Amino acid sequence: MTDLRLDDDGGEVVGSPTLRATMRTRNGEAWVAGPDPLDAPLGGGDGERFAALLAALVERAESSGATAVHWESDGDEDQVEAVAARVDLVERRDILRLERPLPLPADPTTPTLPVRALRPGTADEAAWVATNNRAFAGHPDQGHETLASLHRAMAEPWFDATGFLLLDGDPPVDAGGRLDGFCWTKVHPASADGPAAGEIYVIGVDPDAGGRGLGRALVRAGLDHLAGRGLGHALLYVDADNEPARRLYDRLGFTTARTRRVRSRTGLSPR
Numbered sequence: 001m002t003d004l005r006l007d008d009d010g011g012e013v014v015g016s017p018t019l020r021a022t023m024r025t026r027n028g029e030a031w032v033a034g035p036d037p038l039d040a041p042l043g044g045g046d047g048e049r050f051a052a053l054l055a056a057l058v059e060r061a062e063s064s065g066a067t068a069v070h071w072e073s074d075g076d077e078d079q080v081e082a083v084a085a086r087v088d089l090v091e092r093r094d095i096l097r098l099e100r101p102l103p104l105p106a107d108p109t110t111p112t113l114p115v116r117a118l119r120p121g122t123a124d125e126a127a128w129v130a131t132n133n134r135a136f137a138g139h140p141d142q143g144h145e146t147l148a149s150l151h152r153a154m155a156e157p158w159f160d161a162t163g164f165l166l167l168d169g170d171p172p173v174d175a176g177g178r179l180d181g182f183c184w185t186k187v188h189p190a191s192a193d194g195p196a197a198g199e200i201y202v203i204g205v206d207p208d209a210g211g212r213g214l215g216r217a218l219v220r221a222g223l224d225h226l227a228g229r230g231l232g233h234a235l236l237y238v239d240a241d242n243e244p245a246r247r248l249y250d251r252l253g254f255t256t257a258r259t260r261r262v263r264s265r266t267g268l269s270p271r
Helices: 043-062 077-086 124-135 148-153 214-228 245-252
Strands: 003-009 010-015 018-025 030-036 068-073 091-101 164-168 181-190 195-204 232-239 257-267
Touching: 003 043, 010 043, 018 043, 030 043, 043 068, 043 077, 077 257, 124 148, 124 164, 124 181, 124 195, 164 214, 181 214, 195 214, 214 245, 232 245
Parallel strands: 030 068, 195 232
Antiparallel strands: 003 010, 010 018, 018 030, 068 257, 091 232, 091 257, 164 181, 181 195
8 A cells, every 4th residue: 555654653554644653562462543633434445445554453463462453433333433444453441531620529428548759669569560450350451460560650741749649558558558449530731622621540448448439539649649730630441341430420510521442452463
């Protein structure tokens, strides 16, 4: 295909419009995002052209040792399904983007937790990896963190340890214990697309600490932290089929802004 161009972090099909995709690797799995321009329509010939680009990126990922390929798009569901079928990305997962204004109204029924910020370079890091992987055991993406993957995230320009809130267990981490939970937040600067916003990036509760209402209290702690930084808008992402989490976020006043569609092929045999 003469109008297909690949580069180190993705590729594009040249034409009208030119459609671009980016690709990154996380925990041995490849993630493709696009098309760019955001939400470019993929009907008719454009869908066929983008499918060719996806096929080339899937082949590259497999040859480089990836065990799975995931394609993320905010596009129209029917068009995404048609393109994914052409490339045999048949496993389906929908992720909702939820939003609400800040600050939260006061809620005396939710306890204020003694959260603290993550201390880089300390036992906090290993404690977070252990608690995260216990909290997300079986999750297709979040449950396979390592110290190396955490350090890569901490090296990102957006990372701020003061917004990575930890809740010690009994005994606490400094006494050889582990975390009961955490709420990792992220700030998105203002851009042409909208004002600055705060994100609940990851929130988790250790299974042994479940049943105490910690999830709701940790989300509130994260949102209060973001509001304290002067942010007036919050967002988060949640799997569409995660009914308990969706009920929690509904009660906190979040509403669905859009749907991110993830279409995957797992169980690849690296070449």
